[in-house]
Amino acid sequence: MTPSATALLLLLLPLGGALLTALFLRRRGEAAAWLSVGVAGVLLLLGLGLIFSGERFDRSVEWLRFGEFSLSLGFLFDDLAALMLFVVVFVGFWIHLFSLGYMKGDPHKARFFGGLSLFMFAMIGMTLADDLIMLFIFWELVGLSSYLLINFYFHKPAAVAASKKAFIVNRIGDFGFLLGIIWAYWAFGSINLNEIAVIIGEKPETIATGIALLLFCGAVGKSGQIPLHVWLPDAMEGPTPVSALIHAATMVAAGIYLLCRVSVVMTTEAATVILWIGVATAVYAGFCAIAQRDIKKILAYSTISQLGFMVAAFGLGTRLALADGGSITLGMVTAGAAAAMFHLTTHAFFKALLFLGAGSIIHACHHEQDIFKMGGLARSTPLTFITFTIGVLALIGMPFLAGFFSKDAILYLAWQVSPVAFYLLVLGALLTAFYMSRLWAVAFFGAPRSDGAKHAHENGPVMVVPLIVLALFSIVAGYDALYPEAFAAVMAAIPHPSGADKTLIVGVSVAVLVVGVLSALLFYRPGAAEDALERKARPVHRFLAARLWFDDVYNWYVAKVQQRLALVLSYLELVFISGLLVRGLAGFSGLLGLGLRSLHTGNLNAYLYWILIGLVLLWGLTIGLASGS
């Protein structure tokens, strides 16, 4: 089988699975579940085969032609895509397996697994896409499947609202993305990623900051960066495996992947904007996480924060690459892209692990999500406790675990480019250590504080095995020497501090870790029944819980501004028609003795007048501009 045929198969298998489920297995949840897990397993095997075959290719077929404009469908499979594909199929498979246990007994299992297959299809398509339009199409499909899965418990109004919010907020980002694609086509005359790189290589003046920023808009929406992050915490209304797969490990990282794919169009200005948005998000989300009680929301804010790290890494590395007249060329993996993708990979492992652990806890505690109502889980669910602890340690950057290495690479980049960014990111890391220790200490220790937690017990092997596998990877994924040859291009570009820098960065991150963990443990006490921050410093807590009022501003905008604008427009029509025109003109015509008015036909008269007035306006426009030219 040729590599591109394998790629096509990778795409068609999950689509076929989703279609089969939708058409025939809607009422047969068990069969749908096994089909979906089977497909995910085959995807894993095929994907690994493709990745380690060492084949890298760019193949496209013309899809449609319109005038001079042609649209092709194709695969661009380079090392970047290989790494992303590895994350998607690997994490995807274990989460599918976990879902078998988690969704046991749910009457709508078929819809769930159908949605997962659809998501795999879209995500793989996006990973392999070789031009912006195809990328955009799959990007939208990913959004659609995310929408369907957040909406899974649609009898809960919160889930419906969350799915709607996710869809709409993402569309705002996508709208910028679309404008960026249009602009890119206008500037480069092509939307194929490699062709764009070639064109930029030949004519560097075609590059524009606007294009990069508009494309970044899409990433802002999908990867939950400020100011479009508001949908991600709400998206936790979906089933927990969905949160793990889509809203932690893969889909939300798609924005980072997109940035790395289009790094050739970046300019220094764009990289600066990207960098600061990433830094701001990393710190902001860290603060938000402190005031959350819901285990999944804490993890969601943590995800946003980590995505901020990745975005910042990309911006930093791009600045570095472009500094002193440098340029990014076709096929080049910048230090920023490498660091971002490295962190993306390690994050995918430990965050999926954390979410699955959270899912396991929630499942064990009979759907209790408030960490202050848990407690004592270290004893009742030991395996989950151990794996979850590994996840926490990896996330907060415990030396020799995965997160430590990838975070250090990012901090090192920041140290080279901007000290301010460096200190802010260190603050972000401190916050990470703080809120994760809080979660860990409160949820696992002390006495059980609710009925659910009292009767908690360890889950079956279907759910525990994925935890163990992911925990293993959370330990080893940080050693780039362990990565096979297939990812060499990415791994070689990861920046590693050395000498004095190394001492500094390792020292700072270990110090931050110790300070964060200790202060959290001292402040919250393991097994606390209530939020110490809320009790001791109510204003601070309230401020953090308000999350800078982003949601309120958006609600206000939609309810007051947009709705108002539409209302004003309709009033205008109403006022113009019934007020001014009917009264005014009818009075006028009454004066003329035309006797045209009557209350019942008033509306109709108004329509007639409106048409005539419009015609006069158009006539004016025609004549006015015609004589002006």
Place this chain on the structure above:
Amino acid sequence: MTAADFQALLPFMCVAAAAVIVMLVISFYRNQTLSAILTLAGLLVALASLPIAWSHAPRAIPPLLRVDSFALVHLALLLVGTVAVTVFSQRYLEKYRMERGEFYILLLLSALGALILAAADHFVAFFLGLELLSVSLYVMVGYIFVKEKALEAAVKYLFLAGLTSALLLFGLALIYAALGSMEFSALAAAVAGAPDGLSPFLVAGMLLVFAGAAFKLSVVPFHLWTPDIYQGAPAPVTAFLATVSKGCVVAVLLRFFAPLDPASQTGLFSALAAVAGASMIVGNLLALLQDNLKRILAYSSIAHFGYILVAFLAGGENGPAAATFYLVTYFAATLIAFGVIGYLSPTDQEADTVADYRGLFWRRPGSAALLSIAIFSLLGLPLTAGFMGKFFLVAAGAAAGLWPLLIILTVSATLGIFYYLRIIIAMYSGEGRKSEGRTADAPFAPTSATVLVLLAVLLIVIGIAPEPLLAFIQAATTLAP
């Protein structure tokens, strides 16, 4: 007239003959279903005769008509639209116990008017076609005369269409005064002969003709009738109004404006651009406020024809093809939407508020799925035909450099998510609460189900593989300037 002429005119003659036959049959044997079957037969024979006409294309039937590939593509589209409307009407009228087959005579005559418009090459044919279309529509809008809303809509439509017909006629008079001829080709010659500007009479005339056509397309500022009449008219008639009666006008406008060069006619084209931009904005914004499905679709149709005007303004090689392609996608989606609404409407009133569709998926999954596909396509979601349609519009606009309009298109189309999504969410929410919403329980008739499913499949297929259809349309709609 030669035999070839007659063969080229076969589609028209089939539809006309069907009207006479239905009328004669009604005189002796009144049966709604029989009338519908005869109508359907006439339309299908007309469709079948298209290849015969194609073999003689391009053929001018002097002085009124020109049967070329452009016209035939539009004829096919209009005939298919009418077939769908016929199928929907049969069940709808039966529900009202309207044993009145006269509806089909009107439908056929209206369709004949639309066909004439699509092939018009002369202002007289233009006017004849438009009047034939409108006069029958007045009656069709008020056909269910036991409903006051329908009567009100019919009266409004009569008055407004009467006014715009008068404007159109005035425009024709001005053009005749300026050109001394009423053939489209004379207009082309006049344009070619006066590169630095046309006479004000001619420009005014063309503007008035455009106004007459714009009323049918319901673009701003001629859009005010749309929501009232969409809401009041019976659902199948609304389907006809929204598709066939607009599609044929797009065809005639494309042909009418084909000889014009945007660069030399800045005044006229800036007026048209204003109409297009205003339609997109007003249509999408006002749709946000509606709670009535028919009104939402009415306002969104204003926006959709704003989009089509963009392709129309782009002109050139790709404009007509993009507009025609968009029409195909719009036809299919709109027919499904109104077909489903007509089906779900109980006799006492139309099921047309968004609340009526709450939890539809749990009551009638098939209808909900069809409606979802239609709405996704209207919204322009990737992998549906609507996305491809919008894509080609944007491509055509980009080729012509209409950036401001394209930005308006993208921005206002984004607003569409808000109101389209409301319908979708309503349909999929509220599981188990079966009593919600007033929708009829009657199952779909097999004919209608077939038509609806075929249309839905078409939307998906075009969304995935638009190339064959697009290539065909591009080859067929190249208008000689």
Place this chain on the structure above:
Amino acid sequence: MPDAPYWPFLVYATLVLTVAGGILVLSSLLGPRHQERVTGEPYESGVPPTATARLRLSVKFFLIAILFVIFDLELVFLFAWAIAIHELGWPGFWGMVVFVFILAAALVYEWRMGSLDWTERSAQARLRERREAFAKRQQENAAP
């Protein structure tokens, strides 16, 4: 004809306004003005009116008038054809045959619909038949 002078149109427009306005103005200036007891009453050759002028007419007249207008106007085309019958030859003849056939079909339709029945009896009989048929159908529809 872009170079055609516009002034004839202006003259024409002025003329129209002058004549129309002039007649109104002149008649109001020159016309007699007086208000007596019978000024407002209709003039019926000096005889006082005996009843209101608003008579109730059967709607049949209206229908017949409409039908007459349709057929009368359509028949005008026959005259035009008759004048040019030799020039048009057989194609013209067949064209006219189709035209007359459609007219005849419309006539048949009207006749069968009862539009041509003048007397109350026959019209009412038809109406009754139709009502009965309708009621029967409704029973049939309601039965299952």
